[in-house]
Amino acid sequence: MTSRxxxxxxxxxxxxxxxxxxWEEQGxxxxxxxxxxxxxxxxxxxxxxxxxxxxxxxxxxxxxTDLVARFWRMRGKEVxxxxxWDDNGLATERRVQNYFGVRCDPTxxxxxxxxxxxxxxxxxxxxxxxxxxxxxxRLTAEDEQVFEAMFRQIGxxxxxxxxYTTIHAESRAASQRAFLHNLARGEAYQAEAPTxxxxxxxxxxxxxxxxxxxxxxxxxxxxFPGQEPVCIETTRPELLPACVALVAHPGDERYQPLFxxxxxxxxxxVEIPIVAHRLADPTKGTGIAMICTxxxxxxxxxxxxxxxxxxxxxxxxxxxxxxxxxxxxTTSARAAYAKIAGATVHTGQQRMVEMLRESGxxxxxPKPIIHPVKFYERGEKPLEIxxxxxxxxxxxxxxxxxRERLLERGRELRWHPEFMRARYENWVxxxxxxxxxxxQRFFGVAFPLWYPVDxxxxxxxxxxxxxxxxxxxxxxxxxxxxxxxxxxxxxPGGFIGDPDVMDTWATSSLTPQIAxxxxxxxxxxxxxxxxxxxxxxxxxxxxxxxxxxxxxxxxFDCLPWSDVxxxxxxxxxxxxxxxxxxxxxxxxADVLEQYGSDAVRYWSxxxxxxxDAAFDPGQLKIGRRLAIKLxxxxxxxxxxxxxxxxxxxxxxxxxxxxxxxxxxxxEATSAFEAYQxxxxxxxxxxxxxxxxxxxxxxVKERAYGGRGTxxxxxxxxxxxxxxxxxxxxxxxVLPFVTEEVWSWWQEGSVHRTAWxxxxxxxxxxxxxxxxxxxxxxxxxxxxxxxxxDAKLSMRTDVASVVVRGPQRLIDLVQLAAPDLRAxxxxxxxxFANGAEELRVDVTL
RNA sequence: GGGCGCGUAGCUCAGCGGUAGAGCACUCGCCUUACAAGCGAGGGGUCGCAGGUUCGACACCUGCCGCGCCCACCA
Numbered sequence: 011m012t013s014r015x016x017x018x019x020x021x022x023x024x025x026x027x028x029x030x031x032x033w034e035e036q037g038x039x040x041x042x043x044x045x046x047x048x049x050x051x052x053x054x055x056x057x058x059x060x061x062x063x064x065x066x067x068x069x070x071x072x073x074x075t076d077l078v079a080r081f082w083r084m085r086g087k088e089v090x091x092x093x094x095w096d097d098n099g100l101a102t103e104r105r106v107q108n109y110f111g112v113r114c115d116p117t118x119x120x121x122x123x124x125x126x127x128x129x130x131x132x133x134x135x136x137x138x139x140x141x142x143x144x145x146x147x148r149l150t151a152e153d154e155q156v157f158e159a160m161f162r163q164i165g166x167x168x169x170x171x172x173x174y175t176t177i178h179a180e181s182r183a184a185s186q187r188a189f190l191h192n193l194a195r196g197e198a199y200q201a202e203a204p205t206x207x208x209x210x211x212x213x214x215x216x217x218x219x220x221x222x223x224x225x226x227x228x229x230x231x232x233x234f235p236g237q238e239p240v241c242i243e244t245t246r247p248e249l250l251p252a253c254v255a256l257v258a259h260p261g262d263e264r265y266q267p268l269f270x271x272x273x274x275x276x277x278x279x280v281e282i283p284i285v286a287h288r289l290a291d292p293t294k295g296t297g298i299a300m301i302c303t304x305x306x307x308x309x310x311x312x313x314x315x316x317x318x319x320x321x322x323x324x325x326x327x328x329x330x331x332x333x334x335x336x337x338x339x340t341t342s343a344r345a346a347y348a349k350i351a352g353a354t355v356h357t358g359q360q361r362m363v364e365m366l367r368e369s370g371x372x373x374x375x376p377k378p379i380i381h382p383v384k385f386y387e388r389g390e391k392p393l394e395i396x397x398x399x400x401x402x403x404x405x406x407x408x409x410x411x412x413r414e415r416l417l418e419r420g421r422e423l424r425w426h427p428e429f430m431r432a433r434y435e436n437w438v439x440x441x442x443x444x445x446x447x448x449x450q451r452f453f454g455v456a457f458p459l460w461y462p463v464d465x466x467x468x469x470x471x472x473x474x475x476x477x478x479x480x481x482x483x484x485x486x487x488x489x490x491x492x493x494x495x496x497x498x499x500x501x502p503g504g505f506i507g508d509p510d511v512m513d514t515w516a517t518s519s520l521t522p523q524i525a526x527x528x529x530x531x532x533x534x535x536x537x538x539x540x541x542x543x544x545x546x547x548x549x550x551x552x553x554x555x556x557x558x559x560x561x562x563x564x565x566f567d568c569l570p571w572s573d574v575x576x577x578x579x580x581x582x583x584x585x586x587x588x589x590x591x592x593x594x595x596x597x598x599a600d601v602l603e604q605y606g607s608d609a610v611r612y613w614s615x616x617x618x619x620x621x622d623a624a625f626d627p628g629q630l631k632i633g634r635r636l637a638i639k640l641x642x643x644x645x646x647x648x649x650x651x652x653x654x655x656x657x658x659x660x661x662x663x664x665x666x667x668x669x670x671x672x673x674x675x676x677e678a679t680s681a682f683e684a685y686q687x688x689x690x691x692x693x694x695x696x697x698x699x700x701x702x703x704x705x706x707x708x709v710k711e712r713a714y715g716g717r718g719t720x721x722x723x724x725x726x727x728x729x730x731x732x733x734x735x736x737x738x739x740x741x742x743v744l745p746f747v748t749e750e751v752w753s754w755w756q757e758g759s760v761h762r763t764a765w766x767x768x769x770x771x772x773x774x775x776x777x778x779x780x781x782x783x784x785x786x787x788x789x790x791x792x793x794x795x796x797x798x799d800a801k802l803s804m805r806t807d808v809a810s811v812v813v814r815g816p817q818r819l820i821d822l823v824q825l826a827a828p829d830l831r832a833x834x835x836x837x838x839x840x841f842a843n844g845a846e847e848l849r850v851d852v853t854l
Numbered sequence: 855g856g857g858c859g860c861g862u863a864g865c866u867c868a869g870c871g872g873u874a875g876a877g878c879a880c881u882c883g884c885c886u887u888a889c890a891a892g893c894g895a896g897g898g899g900u901c902g903c904a905g906g907u908u909c910g911a912c913a914c915c916u917g918c919c920g921c922g923c924c925c926a927c928c929a
Contacts (some may be wrong), residue, residue, distance in 0.1 A: 020888095222928080229929085244929055257929090289927060299861085299929040308927045382928050432858050436925050440856095548923085579923090616867085622922080626866060628878050631891090646888030652903065692868070696876080703893080710888095761860085797896035798883060805886050 016648045016754045019643035022634070025746040026607050030162050038759050039167040042088050043534055048660060050686035051087035052538040053079060054522045054571055055168065056546050056554070057176060060153040061105040066625060067547075069164050069598045072579035073614035074687065075545040076166045077372030078575065080742035081690075083167065084765035090538045092172040092525040095157065097150035098454045099176075099514030100211065100388060105153075106145050106453075111135060114142035114452045116509070137485070139452050146453040147177070160598055165745045167761065174525050176517045177453070181524045184485035184693075184741045185517040186458040188561060189447075190476060192403055197564050198447075202399045202472065204303070204310045205446060208386040209328025213450040214388045214400050215393065216513060217407075217442060218553045225383045225392065228376035229295065232366060236273030238267075240284070241373055243295030245381065247366060248330075248359040249302035251278050251338055251347055252323040256299040257312055260286035265298050276371035277346045278364075280337040285316050293486040302397035306384070307442070326392050330358050341814035355394070401448040401457065403511070405442035405560050419559050424573045426685040427620040430548055437552040445557070447513045454511030458484050458489040467502045475505060522570045537760050541571040548620060575685050578622040596625050608744040609633035615743045620690045636695065637747040640740065643702055644733060644751035650713050652730035653755070655722025661712070662825035663786060664728035665778025667705050671735055672772035673780060678739055679768065687742070694739045701732060704787040711832040730831065731774060735766040782822040785848055786830055789813050789823050792850030800854060808854055810838035815848035823848070 033039060053075060058068060083089045107113055109670065110132025118138035125147060127135065137145075159172065174181060205214045227245040240256060253275050268284045270701050275282060290299060290306055301312045303320045321335035334347035336661035346365060350358040383392045406413030417438050425431045431593025448457065449834045460475040475491045477484045486507025490496045498504030517524075522541050527534035540562070546554055556573060562570035581731035582596070601610055617623040659665055666713040674697045681690035706729075711717070713725040733751075741748040741760045752760035792813075795808050811834065813823055820841045823830065 141914095222926090242929070246929085280909090291927090291929080295929050297929095301929090305929080306927075308929080311927070333910095384928090429858060433924055436857060440925055442927085552924085619866095621867095622860095624866070626878090628866070632877065635891070639889070642889040642892090644888090649888070692876085702889090706888085707886095794894055795896090801883055803884050803886065804894060805884085 016645055020645050020750070022339075022606050022608070022637055022641065022747065025750050026163055027163070027652055029746050029749050030165070033167075033759070033761075034162075034170075036470050036759065037165055039083075039089075039091070039169055041090055041092075041172060043168045043537060045088040045537065047537050049086075049088050050090055051079075051082040052526070052541040052543070052571075053092075054091035054525065054541045054544045054558070055092055055094060057096040057174070057518065057521065058157060059101050059648070060095045060097050061101040062159050063595070064157065064160055064598050065578040065580070066596045066598050066601060068160070069102045069601075069610055070580050070614045070617070070623065071545065071547060072161065072166055073164065073542075073611045074575065074577045074619065076164075076168075076611075077615055077687045077742045078543060078545070078682075078685065078804075080745065080761060081687075081765065083761065084362060084738065084741065084763065086764065087212055087369055089167070090526075090541075091168045092174060093158070093161065093166070093168045093170060094174040094176065094521060094525060095150070095154045096155070096176045096514065096518060097146075097258055098181075098511075098517060100213075100449075101451075102150055103142075103451060103453050104388075106142070107134060109149060110145055112137050112142065112145065112331065114139055116452065145454055147274055150175070150177070158710070160602075164598075164610065164638075165750065167745070172525070173459050174521075176524070177455075177516065179483050179519075180530055181517055182455045183530070184520050184524045185455040185512060186477075186482045186484065187479055187529060188520055188523065188565060189512065189516070190458060190479065191565060193474075193476070197404045198401060199444075200399060200401045200448075201235045202397065204313070204395045204397050205400055206307075206384070206386075206393045207326065207396045207398070208391070209326070209394055210389055210391050211386070211451070212326050212364055214446055214448060215389075216396060216446045216515075218445070218515070218556075219387050220384050220393070221387045222382040223385050224376060224380050226824075227381050227383070228378045230363065230366075230376050231296070231373035232276060232300075233371045233373050234273040234276060234282075234300075235371075238268060240268065240273055240298060241296050242298055242300050244300055244305075245379070246302070246359070248350065248355060248362045249305050249323065250275055250300070250362060250366075251280075251334060251350070252302040252304070252321045253282055253300045253305055254313065254318045254321055255282050255301045255316065256284045256298050256745055257290045257301050257316075258284070259290040259292045260288065262290070262297055264292075277365055277369060278338050278343040279340055280321075280343070283299070285312075285318075287312055287316060297367040307395070310395060320397065322397060324396060325637045325778065326396060326398075328391065328394055329354055355392075372491045400446050402444040403447050403516070403560075405441060405445040405556075405649050406438060407443045407445070409444075413438060413441070414564060416556075416560060419563055419569055423559070423571075424567055426573060426575045427618070430551065430574075430576045430620055433548065433551045434556065437556060445513075445560075447516045448510040449513055450509070451511050452513060455517050456485050456487065457508035457510055457512065458482060459508040460486050460494075460505045461508065463500070463502055463504050465502045469506050474508075485706060515553050515557050518554055519561045521558065522562065523565075539570075540566070540568055542573060544571045544574045546574070546576060548578065549575070573685070576620045578617060578620055581622055581624045583611055601630065602603075605630040605634050606637065606746075608637040608746050611743055611745075612636060612691075615691050619685060633744075636698075637744055639698075639702060640737070640744065640747050641753060643706070644737070644754060646706070647729045647733045650726045650729065652713075652726040652733075654727060654730045654734055657720060657727055659724050659728050659731075659774055659776070660723040661721060661728075661776065661829075662782055663705070663707075663829050664724045666769050666780055666782035666786075666822075667701070667728055667732060667778070668775035669778035670780035670783055672768045672775055675735065675739065675766045675768035675771060679758045679765070682742075690739075691743055692767075694736070697734055698740075700783075700787065701736070705732075705783060705791060708783075708786060708790065708826065708829040708833045712829060716832070717828060731771070735771060738763060738766050761796050779822060781819075782825055785815075785819045788848050789830055789850050790833055793830075793836065793852055796850075796852035796854060802854070806835065806854070808834055808836045808852060810840070810853045811836045812840050812842055812851040813847040813848070814842045814851065816846065817843045819848050 110126040113134040115136035116139040120140040325331045355614045526538045537841040583849040613629040618760040709725040715722040737748045
């Protein structure tokens with residue numbers, strides 16, 4: 011861009027559109043891959059879920075990242091700053107279902123002529139898997155346009171030519187490759203085991219995706235007949251047919267005589283043992299609990315450690331299976347089970363309670379309680395536990411050396427803020443099992459495996475067939491494994507493809523590999539990996555951060571990045587978390603429209619990392635005001651025809667200004683280096699307002715030339731130098747307005763200009779003492795106060811002023827006496843040593 | 855139950871061993887030729903509570919109280 015003259019009436023309107031276009035055209039933020047690893051600052055950017063709505067939280071946290079990127083770019087680093095979209099996974103599936111009114115039925119064939127209904131019908135239309143995936147791809151492509159437009163609007167200095175998506179072929183290839191490596195090294199394995207299961211989505215879920223929700227329930231006291239009848243309390247009486255034992259604490263004297271004996275379940279008459287286990291809590295209920303397969307994760311532990319039989323009753327759909335489990339074989343027992351077969355858990359419970367009440371085995375009426383129940387974070391019904399074959403990745407949950415290694419990685423990583431490390435350690439120490447990565451879903455990265463089918467038509471799950479890595483990505487449901495022909499699919503002696511997809515985090519955990527070009531572009535990868543920074547929200551430490559560390563540790567035996575920056579949450583002005591259901595969501599579009607991008611960025615930059623911030627229109631106004639002020643100051647300073655080499659800086663006040671500015675540069679720089687952008691902004695902003703209100707007023711007349719050419723030149727050079735430095739210090743926070751002002755007098759983009767160097771400015775300041783400006787400002791304030799108290803205009807002439815104070819300060823103010831006289835319109839200005847603090851006596 | 859963070863002016867927050875800070879809001883003024891979407895001045899806080907360390911504590915230690923978040927095997 012070329013230098014232009016200063017406009018008559020500067021305005022913020024239209025800056026976003028203009029400069030976004032220029033940056034795109036000039037390639038201002040384009041990544042130069044010829045640079046070496048040492049010259050590069052690489053960022054593992056978070057790919058937002060495009061199927062979610064845009065939120066001011068996005069603006070907030072992505073601005074934090076951009077501040078870092080812009081700072082390091084100006085420090086001379088080539089910044090690797092890709093943008094990604096997370097489009098694979100359940101969020102997209104749900105959005106597609108709602109948007110088009112369809113659902114995926116993988117048994118249906120592909121229909122090449124399929125077009126979705128104009129408007130979603132009352133009932134979801136079943137469509138084949140490939141048609142469904144195509145709709146997912148179509149809708150995410152649209153969503154991604156919206157996200158990209160917003161990211162450009164807020165001025166992210168990413169290279170939009172390096173966009174990656176998690177469902178793209180290259181991502182799928184990377185994900186499948188990493189999995190195959192995990193498999194080869196023994197880090198991935200499959201197991202048939204009780205699994206947390208979401209009955210709505212009909213998929214297994216991982217520990218990291220769980221959340222507790224308080225739900226109403228009730229204690230049911232049930233009597234188990236036997237030589238010695240035993241009473242238990244349960245919130246899940248419907249699982250009585252799944253009961254395999256009763257359990258009490260080994261030290262519980264009430265039940266010690268019963269250990270080793272057995273009782274029969276009421277209604278079903280199944281004989282079950284009474285066993286002891288340390289996890290049984292004598293203080294809960296009656297102190298003895300029934301173990302069912304499976305009511306909760308403790309049941310699983312008991313079942314496994316006590317080697318109990320399995321009596322599963324719930325199916326994948328969350329309903330009671332049609333056939334009773336083993337052990338229920340008497341006519342009456344089967345008749346009782348028939349009453350709940352096919353029922354939902356809810357209905358089953360009602361019927362079970364009726365039966366118990368009739369049989370007299372319900373000791374007392376249910377006691378209602380509110381208790382925490384495990385849910386899949388996206389689910390609507392409580393999780394059940396069903397036994398299924400799934401793939402797992404070792405994550406230290408069952409492996410002490412690996413856990414220690416991953417904890418060590420957490421200590422190696424530099425956390426901003428530091429205290430967030432505790433969340434990582436908490437999570438790793440609390441892992442109860444390996445990472446379940448298979449999902450019984452459709453829009454995701456397929457497991458790159460097939461299984462032989464034996465001559466009886468049974469899949470040989472433990473003999474997976476792997477593809478050639480060069481062929482990745484593959485889709486086992488349509489691609490054919492090596493040494494097989496396509497007709498052999500699903501027939502005895504043939505093969506079948508793995509039907510599952512991977513947990514979306516299994517792909518997201520590879521963002522450094524995906525964005526950095528692992529295998530696909532090893533030259534690039536060597537220049538950017540391991541990366542410098544992972545920016546992200548603190549809510550996904552247990553998922554994204556942990557899993558990325560884990561994958562990098564496995565594949566490369568190193569951390570994926572040296573630093574992690576955690577942004578806080580955005581709360582509404584009442585400090586409640588914004589959510590759609592609360593109706594308190596502020597949309598970025600409205601805010602950006604109303605206040606402008608720089609103002610919104612200012613608001614973001616004011617918040618420290620790791621700290622939740624309330625959405626605050628007040629802060630946005632201040633940001634907008636700051637941006638306008640920069641325009642006006644730029645306009646004013648450049649109106650003097652000022653340039654940075656107009657003449658030597660000789661006047662003490664000018665030198666004082668630059669001495670103070672040098673200190674601000676030093677502080678802002680070290681703050682940015684320490685990922686404390688809010689501190690950098692604060693010191694810059696404070697200095698800037700003092701520059702406007704005091705320094706500018708003090709030197710205005712001199713700069714106009716009222717007291718000689720050399721004196722004017724000194725002021726003009728200082729003004730221009732300060733403007734240049736301040737624009738650069740503000741550039742990361744306010745990229746649009748700083749670029750605008752910069753363009754009035756400088757060549758090239760401010761964003762590709764060197765970050766100011768404090769030693770250079772200090773050299774210009776010479777013997778300047780920053781204290782001189784502060785002291786003179788205090789004296790000026792005294793004069794202003796006198797006028798203000800007298801309710802007079804600041805233009806009013808003052809007869810005489812006496813400045814009193816300690817000699818050291820008097821000496822400093824005296825150096826700027828002519829400037830002080832001019833700014834205060836003071837007739838006679840005298841000085842007197844004496845007072846402890848600087849003060850002025852004004853005679854109007 | 856365990857962990858982490860926070861509690862400073864009406865609001866949003868900074869500060870962090872040496873006499874309480876900013877912005878907003880509020881009050882009183884000012885058309886002052888960069889800016890009235892501006893400028894000047896002012897009022898306002900026993901820094902959650904209680905102990906302790908110290909010459910000195912808003913800051914460090916201990917214990918409480920309150921709020922928020924994370925985690926937990928929640929019959």
